[in-house]
Amino acid sequence: MSSSAVTAETLKRQAAARALEHVRSGMKLGLGTGSTAKHFVELLAERVAQGLEVVGVPTSEATRAQAESLGVPLGTLDEHPMLDLCVDGADEIGPDLTLVKGGGGALLREKIVASAAHEMIVIADASKMVAQLGAFSLPIEVVDFGVAAIRRGIERSARAAGCQGLLTLRRRADGHVFVTDQGHLILDAAYGVIREPALLAARLAEVPGVVEHGLFINLASRVILAGADGVTVIDRA
Structure with missing residues (x-):
């Protein structure tokens, strides 16, 4: 592993550790998905082993497996429809704390869980903070019927919102089509x-066949960024 990769992981862990300071015994927690959220689950498990009592609701099967292996008690949104706190990462963070998420493919469950939480804390290394969203490709989750027609609908709706760009069907590393936890x-x-x-979020939501998109608007209440100069906390206005 390169030194830059080690530094990036160290920063992610610092952000996760700061977020853990907001966790109290008795809380119901949304557990995010991705490389930064993975650090949070690891650190949370250490606190659970020391006696912290929480219930976690995972946003993906990968997070579920990780949390179970580390002994974090888990529940479902059907059992706990109102959560105290959701902690998750992001692929991009805009100045108003609008997010682009879904690089790990869990955007649908992530958005449902975040919407069920009283507060969403986003943890990331400082590179994820951007002046304008869009450099990271926006994930759009769609059903597996009529994908060509759905694609055309997305292109029309995006143009109406001032966006144009290549739409690529996501594939796994082995070349097979990527399928989300929801199929x-x-x-x-x-x-x-x-x-x-x-505007783009509203237009995409109108396209038949679009299940969800990776724009998270008015969901993040706090962002914890770890950078070379330390940890910065940004609250939504």
């Missing part, structure tokens, strides 16, 4: 710049 597909939209995230 859906993902189209990654390379828009470059998303000038009006709320």
